[in-house]
Amino acid sequence: MLNFADTPPLVAMPAVESRELIAADLRLLIAQIETSMRRIAAAMDQEHTGDPEGSSDVFILDDVTPRYASASAALNACRARLRQALQYLSESSSAA
Numbered sequence: 087m088l089n090f091a092d093t094p095p096l097v098a099m100p101a102v103e104s105r106e107l108i109a110a111d112l113r114l115l116i117a118q119i120e121t122s123m124r125r126i127a128a129a130m131d132q133e134h135t136g137d138p139e140g141s142s143d144v145f146i147l148d149d150v151t152p153r154y155a156s157a158s159a160a161l162n163a164c165r166a167r168l169r170q171a172l173q174y175l176s177e178s179s180s181a182a
Contacts, residue, residue, distance in 0.1 A: 105175055112172045119165045123158055130154045 133150055 105178070109172060109175055112168050112175070116165055116168050116172070119161050119168070123161050123165075126154050126158045126161070 130151060133154075
């Protein structure tokens with residue numbers, strides 16, 4: 087978990103510099119979400135690589151995949167909203 091206690095206080099800065107910093111933060115968050123999504127996909131693949139293929143006598147009750155899928159869907163929605171925020175920010179900077 088992030089610790090904001092050591093975060094320096096915000097200082098007044100020009101609007102352009104402020105937008106650039108916000109955009110950089112949004113891009114970083116998007117990258118972190120994409121990393122998490124890749125890790126979820128890898129975990130799901132790893133769960134399924136141990137499955138005995140072609141065996142009609144083995145049934146696997148997979149209660150983990152739905153959780154991974156739900157987490158991935160939530161991250162995907164979050165990524166979409168962050169991209170939208172980034173676009174709004176770039177539109178506001180081009181209008182200025």
